[in-house]
Amino acid sequence: MNSKAALSPQLSAPNQGETIHAVGVQMTFKTTGKDSDGQWLAVEYTAPPNFAGPPPHWHKITTEIFYVLEGNLTLNVDENTLQTGPGGLAFVPPGAVHSFSNQSSSPTQFLLVTSPAGLENYFSELTELVKQEPQWPPQDMGKVFTLMAKYDTFPTKG
Secondary structure (H helix, E strand, O other), rough: OOOOOOOOOOOOOOOEEEEEEEOEEEEEEEOOOOOOOOOOEEEEEOOOOEEEEOOEEEEOOOOOEEEEOOOOEEEEEEEEEEEEEEOOOOEEEOOOOEEEEEEEOEEEEEHHHHHEOHHHHHHHHHHHHHHOOOOOOOOHHHHHHHHHOOOOOEOOOO
């Protein structure tokens, strides 16, 4: 981050922002590190019905906030589980093991806010990796783990 950078206000209308798709998920980047001098990422995330979500993982420096907009989301943070609808929130500080899933038969939409920014690059690179692999998840998870580590995302030991 460059504390001397002049940030400009940003307004984002519905359906505005770069949108990517992978494994049934749609993500629209509303604010990225490029917009916020590396400080914030805000993503409108739509998970398909019966979406298993990512495996449990944690971050060394990234803080995440999940805010449910529509549908139902199951949030697992450390030893706690919350199944929630619109208005439900999870604050996930660095070091907290977490995962999320959509266990319902309808799509779920939530806002994901992270600080610092950077996970937008992870999501973009992961989308490209999914397109290159003949199956998902791939048999050799090495590329995935390398990509995760590059963007402050670490699987739990297990």
